[in-house]
Amino acid sequence: MNPVVHSHRLRVRYSETDQMGVVYHTNYLNWFEVGRTEFIRHADLTYRELEEKGVLLPLTDASISYKKPAKYDDEVEIRTHVDEITSVRLTFAYEIVRVSDAELLVTGKTMHVFTNAAFKPIRLSRTEPDVYEWLENQHKGGE
Structure with missing residues (x-):
């Protein structure tokens, strides 16, 4: 099983670096969010619409x-993909690669729970079965 990997490119901005010109470590977590947001957008769905x-x-x-x-x-x-999914939890995995030499720079994962606006856990498979099915298909490697 090869999950669908969504790629998004960006250029490192000066404000994301320290005095040595190296990306400050917390910016990678921000880039994970960019990857996750663009991954969801690939389903013709935005985070705002999901909310x-x-x-x-x-x-x-x-x-x-x-x-x-x-x-x-x-x-x-x-590079972002669904690493694990259940009806109540979702894990994304990430790789950040330098484009010029294909060097792997960072790997990581973020784990999320599906909740309603009151932050009570919900089963996405019941609440939004189409969204759940799409995410599950991405995990399995299909469109």
């Missing part, structure tokens, strides 16, 4: 492994 349907995806856990630094003006690719 308007009464579905929130609060973060419960995050892990990150730094391999090599990204630097100012590097073009990087954020």
Whole structure:
């Protein structure tokens, strides 16, 4: 099973770096969010629309492994895929790769729970079965 990987490119901005021109470590978590947002957008659905349907995806856990630094003006690719899904939880996995040399810079995961606006857990398979099915298909490697 090969999950569908969504890629999104961005260029490292000066404001994302420290005095040495190296990306400050917390910015990778922001890039994970960019990858996740663009992944959802690939379903012709935005986070805003998901929230308007009464579905929130609060973060419960995050892990990150730094391999090599990204630097100012590097073009990087954020590769995002569904690592695990149940009707109540969703885990995304990420790779951040420098485009110029295909060097793997960072890997990580974020775990989320499906909740309503009151942050009570919900079963996405019941609340939004079409969204759940799409995410499950992405995990399984289909469109």
